[in-house]
Amino acid sequence: MTTSSDGLFTEWCRIGRERDDADPLKAVTDAFFRPRPTLYFDGNSLGPLSRPARDAVRRTLKQWEELAVSGWSEGNPSWFERERWLSARLAPLVGARPSELSLGGSTTQQLHQLLATFYRPTGRRTVVLVDMGAFPTDRYAAESHVSWHGLDPASSLRTIGPDDAGFLDPDAICQAFTDDVAVALLPSVVYTTGERLPMRQITEAARDAGVFLIWDLCHSAGLVPHRLHDDGVEAAVFCTYKYLNGGPGSPAAVFVHDRHHPVTPGLWGWWGSDPAVQFQMAPEFVPAADASGLQLGTPSMLAMAPLEGSLDLFEQVGIEAVFRRSQELTAFLLEAFHALVEPYGMTLATPEHPERRGGHVGLRHPEALAISRALKQDGVTPDFRMPDIIRLCPAPFLTRSLDIVRALWRLRVILREERYRTHLTDDSPVW
Numbered sequence: 232m233t234t235s236s237d238g239l240f241t242e243w244c245r246i247g248r249e250r251d252d253a254d255p256l257k258a259v260t261d262a263f264f265r266p267r268p269t270l271y272f273d274g275n276s277l278g279p280l281s282r283p284a285r286d287a288v289r290r291t292l293k294q295w296e297e298l299a300v301s302g303w304s305e306g307n308p309s310w311f312e313r314e315r316w317l318s319a320r321l322a323p324l325v326g327a328r329p330s331e332l333s334l335g336g337s338t339t340q341q342l343h344q345l346l347a348t349f350y351r352p353t354g355r356r357t358v359v360l361v362d363m364g365a366f367p368t369d370r371y372a373a374e375s376h377v378s379w380h381g382l383d384p385a386s387s388l389r390t391i392g393p394d395d396a397g398f399l400d401p402d403a404i405c406q407a408f409t410d411d412v413a414v415a416l417l418p419s420v421v422y423t424t425g426e427r428l429p430m431r432q433i434t435e436a437a438r439d440a441g442v443f444l445i446w447d448l449c450h451s452a453g454l455v456p457h458r459l460h461d462d463g464v465e466a467a468v469f470c471t472y473k474y475l476n477g478g479p480g481s482p483a484a485v486f487v488h489d490r491h492h493p494v495t496p497g498l499w500g501w502w503g504s505d506p507a508v509q510f511q512m513a514p515e516f517v518p519a520a521d522a523s524g525l526q527l528g529t530p531s532m533l534a535m536a537p538l539e540g541s542l543d544l545f546e547q548v549g550i551e552a553v554f555r556r557s558q559e560l561t562a563f564l565l566e567a568f569h570a571l572v573e574p575y576g577m578t579l580a581t582p583e584h585p586e587r588r589g590g591h592v593g594l595r596h597p598e599a600l601a602i603s604r605a606l607k608q609d610g611v612t613p614d615f616r617m618p619d620i621i622r623l624c625p626a627p628f629l630t631r632s633l634d635i636v637r638a639l640w641r642l643r644v645i646l647r648e649e650r651y652r653t654h655l656t657d658d659s660p661v662w
């Protein structure tokens with residue numbers, strides 16, 4: 232399919248190799264296992280496994296084998312302290328203070344905890360504002376809290392839609408912070424289009440308007456060097472299985488700015504207790520004063536372990552270098568897209584400006600699902616999002632510019648020869 236005799240392909244491969252020679256993350260790329268098929272473009276759904284992550288899981292298993300319950304006190308670090316220890320290591324990646332971050336459960340659970348804690352509809356202020364294209368779980372969580380308070384979602388759940396170009400307009404968002412909005416829930420990077428929002432501007436506008444703004448950072452944590460504390464972000468949630476390469480179902484993080492400490496959690500659980508009194512097993516709940524007060528039950532040592540190893544690599548290269556590499560890769564992907572793919576009928580769903588895009592590029596086509604299946608058959612792992620977007624994410628630690636050329640060339644051939652047509656009736660599940 233991709234004949235090396237094709238001059239154009241050869242030329243793009245040469246450019247790709249040239250770019251890869253300057254890859255600042257080269258030293259750590261080899262620490263990652265290459266998933267099969269090897270052209271992996273789904274790091275924004277699930278980051279790849281690294282050797283340090285695998286080794287950390289093995290270490291934890293060994294501790295369980297040798298220490299059993301004593302691991303809670305004798306593990307290294309002790310299992311009792313491990314979540315705090317790991318949160319403290321994660322904190323600099325998002326510009327948080329250690330006391331402002333806590334790990335556990337899923338993004339959805341953390342979101343429920345934040346809404347239970349900070350959504351207190353009073354007087355006119357009853358509305359929860361979400362973006363129309365929000366990841367479904369965000370909207371579900373928001374709507375469930377509106378209903379929980381006995382309010383009607385038809386009037387108290389408000390959405391803000393994209394403009395004609397399909398993007399959220401930051402100014403329109405700021406204007407939507409009216410005096411009846413209690414809480415807003417927004418993504419740092421929109422999961423479909425890859426649009427990145429100017430967080431500081433929106434955070435300030437929300438604060439000025441008296442709106443408690445929660446950021447969903449799932450598509451930017453481990454990619455964008457956030458400054459959550461300094462930017463005055465009130466609260467945020469994010470998963471660790473995408474750019475942070477923490478493994479399938481790894482724990483989610485919750486951030487609460489320390490100006491809200493001591494936090495009085497909306498949902499109570501014994502693991503949110505002040506550690507000094509947790510094992511007194513008293514009937515009164517005394518929450519930890521910091522973000523740990525939002526914990527509920529026992530954190531999973533095994534689910535946390537890969538993150539421990541993955542953070543070794545972030546600490547080695549720094550989040551700024553990761554973001555720079557991602558931006559270089561997405562810029563190159565856009566370049567190659569315009570030259571090789573656009574002429575065959577796909578359009579761009581992502582803003583081109585580097586300040587307005589995250590780590591993935593969205594491409595639109597009415598037959599995107601069939602195209603995505605054809606790509607998979609040809610050794611490329613993209614992902615598809617309803618109704619018509621293929622997301623391509625060059626994982627900053629793993630993907631090379633040469634991989635981009637190879638993947639886009641295959642996409643070009645699929646479109647040019649309309650090879651996706653054989654997948655139009657395929658009804659296998661969409662992941």
Ligand SMILES: Cc1ncc(COP(=O)(O)O)c(C=O)c1O
Pocket residue numbers: 337338339340366368369418422447449450470483
């Ligand atoms: C933007 C966004 N928010 C929330 C979630 C849901 O996360 P979880 O399954 O950890 O609750 C996802 C999952 O991909 C996501 O992309």
